[in-house]
Amino acid sequence: MSTLKSGAHQGYLVDRSKEIVGAEIIKSVRENVLVKSIYLRPFRPLAKPKPGQFVMIWVPNMEEIPMSVSGFYGDHFRISVASVGPTTRVLNELPVGTLVGVKGFLGNALQLGNKKYLLVGGGYGVAPLVYAMAGIRNSHGEAQIVIGARTRDLLLFLDEAKRFGKVHISTDDGSEGFHGTALDLAKEILSSESFDEVIVCGPEPLLIGVSELCSEYNIQAYVLAERYMKCGIGLCGSCVLDGSGLLVCRDGPVFDARIYLKALRRKISKN
Amino acid sequence: MLQIDLAGIKLRNFLILASGVVGSDVSMYLRAWENGIGAIVTKTFTIERREGFTTPIITAVRCGYLNAVGLENPGKEGMKPVIEYLKKCGIPTIVSIAGRDVDEFLQLASIAYESNADAVELNLSCPHAKGLGLEIGLDRELTVRIIKRIKDDFDMKVFPKLGLSSNVTEIAKSAEVAGADGVVLINTIRGMKIDIWLAKPVLSNKFGGLSGPAIHPIAVAVVYQAYEHLNIPIIASGGVWDWEDVVEFLMAGAKAVQIGSVLTDKGFEFIRETIENIKNFMNSRGYKSVEELIGVAHE
Numbered sequence: 001m002s003t004l005k006s007g008a009h010q011g012y013l014v015d016r017s018k019e020i021v022g023a024e025i026i027k028s029v030r031e032n033v034l035v036k037s038i039y040l041r042p043f044r045p046l047a048k049p050k051p052g053q054f055v056m057i058w059v060p061n062m063e064e065i066p067m068s069v070s071g072f073y074g075d076h077f078r079i080s081v082a083s084v085g086p087t088t089r090v091l092n093e094l095p096v097g098t099l100v101g102v103k104g105f106l107g108n109a110l111q112l113g114n115k116k117y118l119l120v121g122g123g124y125g126v127a128p129l130v131y132a133m134a135g136i137r138n139s140h141g142e143a144q145i146v147i148g149a150r151t152r153d154l155l156l157f158l159d160e161a162k163r164f165g166k167v168h169i170s171t172d173d174g175s176e177g178f179h180g181t182a183l184d185l186a187k188e189i190l191s192s193e194s195f196d197e198v199i200v201c202g203p204e205p206l207l208i209g210v211s212e213l214c215s216e217y218n219i220q221a222y223v224l225a226e227r228y229m230k231c232g233i234g235l236c237g238s239c240v241l242d243g244s245g246l247l248v249c250r251d252g253p254v255f256d257a258r259i260y261l262k263a264l265r266r267k268i269s270k271n
Numbered sequence: 272m273l274q275i276d277l278a279g280i281k282l283r284n285f286l287i288l289a290s291g292v293v294g295s296d297v298s299m300y301l302r303a304w305e306n307g308i309g310a311i312v313t314k315t316f317t318i319e320r321r322e323g324f325t326t327p328i329i330t331a332v333r334c335g336y337l338n339a340v341g342l343e344n345p346g347k348e349g350m351k352p353v354i355e356y357l358k359k360c361g362i363p364t365i366v367s368i369a370g371r372d373v374d375e376f377l378q379l380a381s382i383a384y385e386s387n388a389d390a391v392e393l394n395l396s397c398p399h400a401k402g403l404g405l406e407i408g409l410d411r412e413l414t415v416r417i418i419k420r421i422k423d424d425f426d427m428k429v430f431p432k433l434g435l436s437s438n439v440t441e442i443a444k445s446a447e448v449a450g451a452d453g454v455v456l457i458n459t460i461r462g463m464k465i466d467i468w469l470a471k472p473v474l475s476n477k478f479g480g481l482s483g484p485a486i487h488p489i490a491v492a493v494v495y496q497a498y499e500h501l502n503i504p505i506i507a508s509g510g511v512w513d514w515e516d517v518v519e520f521l522m523a524g525a526k527a528v529q530i531g532s533v534l535t536d537k538g539f540e541f542i543r544e545t546i547e548n549i550k551n552f553m554n555s556r557g558y559k560s561v562e563e564l565i566g567v568a569h570e
Contacts, residue, residue: 233331
């Protein structure tokens with residue numbers, strides 16, 4: 001069955017990355033108590049995702065949800081799923097061989113180049129950043145990453161990240177590495193070393209904190225935003241970034257930190 | 272050059288944002304306006320709040336998109352703030368409404384009227400919501416009653432949006448006789464996508480509405496035929512994917528043209544580019560105003 005694949009884009013009048021296609025779970029790996037990595041092989045090959053892009057995953061009889069891409073290997077790719085809702089809980093229990101639907105890859109992307117980057121990942125926000133680290137290496141850039149979590153057993157992708165650059169660890173409870181948040185550690189690093197760009201992904205307070213920090217230090221920063229999404233392709237409007245007219249699925253998920261902050265401030269002033 | 276008078280509503284151009292293609296957040300409508308759209312049709316409002324269907328709600332297919340959003344909307348309470356905001360921004364606002372019966376349509380029209388909407392678009396054609404949309408619109412007698420009652424009660428423009436059917440021209444004519452100020456032709460067409468690997472329909476609702484290039488020639492034919500029988504303006508809708516498609520609709524007899532799914536593929540810039548391209552076309556072909564284009568294919 002795996003040798004029988006339908007054509008890539010021939011004869012399509014619309015963007016075929018927006019078509020739901022079946023994919024098989026070929027491997028799953030537990031990363032920690034909350035997160036499992038799932039390797040999916042679509043029956044129609046998908047164009048290589050650009051770092052920052054996402055994919056919609058449909059678990060039949062459940063919902064279709066957006067997921068970051070944490071790795072791509074030609075005919076298959078990896079998502080790293082935190083069990084945080086009904087669909088992700090089911091997704092994380094699906095055995096190898098199960099079929100799901102995928103739609104992707106979607107959204108804009110990070111523009112990576114021959115620069116020095118600091119990546120800041122909180123919790124499972126690290127997932128798209130390890131894929132970005134591979135992209136930075138391919139662009140002959142240099143990457144360092146802050147991997148933060150509440151406790152040491154929730155730290156993600158330490159070994160993998162080490163292959164691509166220097167890893168800084170923070171835990172809220174001090175059980176490993178820096179004692180404090182990823183934001184605190186990022187602040188320390190940025191005050192002692194210079195970087196061309198900062199990329200942050202994780203909980204919203206971290207995105208806001210790092211965006212403000214970089215604006216203070218006058219460093220170009222990008223956030224990978226997350227919102228509830230129903231369609232993933234700009235039709236339903238459910239992921240609009242807080243009344244800014246910007247859609248996380250189409251205009252994002254990568255936003256210039258200044259634009260992101262402006263959108264969120266507009267929401268605060270509206271309330 | 273591009274301005275039109277649509278049943279008394281002055282529009283800076285003939286491009287109208289179709290209902291339900293950018294959600295219901297006013298910031299999205301504003302963005303369409305900033306990119307040059309001539310008027311906005313809001314996402315359809317119903318009396319009660321609706322959550323819409325569970326996901327997946329949309330997929331691309333070879334020749335367009337298939338969607339079943341399920342008329343997700345905040346209900347009648349959500350109408351006034353949206354309409355008033357758009358009007359405050361100076362945006363011609365057509366409010367899409369869908370009722371289950373005459374009384375529901377009247378209630379919704381009343382809110383639109385009090386909020387100073389420029390017109391209501393009657394959703395008589397959504398192909399995938401039970402008891403709403405197409406299920407109402409295929410009943411010619413009910414359609415006529417709804418239009419008559421709204422026109423009797425409110426001094427407001429009414430544009431029924433009709434779906435494809437074998438007698439769509441007759442229904443449109445009945446709508447005109449009932450007092451409609453214009454008709455919108457057509458909505459998406461019921462379709463289905465089965466993923467052969469999963470061996471099941473991919474939309475949660477199984478059926479969806481097909482939009483995009485596949486339905487454009489069908490819509491052109493409907494508009495062309497209706498133009499020969501109607502005196503009220505026709506607002507065309509269906510599969511506009513390029514500026515040429517818009518011109519085709521005008522030549523078939525449309526006074527204004529709605530765009531929708533194409534924004535999913537090409538972004539809001541599509542509006543600006545389309546207007547620019549049509550201006551160039553008109554200049555190069557010697558058309559001085561839109562009026563000269565409308566229905567020209569019939570001559």
